[in-house]
Amino acid sequence: MVRYHSSSHLSRQFSFLAIYYPQAAYFQDRFYGLKRDEKTLVADKYYSNLPRMNKDSIVVIFDPMLGTAGTLRQTIQEVSDRFKADTGGCLWPHNLYYSGFLAADSGYRKALMHIPAKNIVLLAVDPILDANGYISPGLGDFGDRYFG
Secondary structure, eight states, rough: OOSSSSSHHHHHHHHHHHOOGGGGOOOOOEEEEEEETTOOOEEEEEEOOOOOTTTTTEEEEOOSSSSSHHHHHHHHHHHHHHHHHHSSSSSOGGGGEEEEHHHHHHHHHHTTTSSOGGGGOOSSEEEEOOOSOEEOOOOHHHHHHHHH
């Protein structure tokens, strides 16, 4: 499993996976950290602790907000590169999962290019992503509120 934001709240989401995926008890909880520049909307990696992967690896990405889907795309690329280096093969979309609270419709549609709809869990999809990359109506500056 890969998380790309660290939080005790997000790690609680992991416990619910066992309800849907019995093999979740065997997942390795690792961390891949990205921080988005609010001006360029491009995320930079500041930490990676990805596990060694095998051909049966399942990747679960937790992120509370899915706006532009840029950080999701970067995370998928990093995980796919690691998968290829470890196994020599391709990480299949059916082995990718995303869990979050809120998405912009445009970000959700971009996520669907990489992850099957049945593997995406969201509480809501809002219609607008504004020029600043914020989901609207959204939840305000969720990252600051959630992560402190």
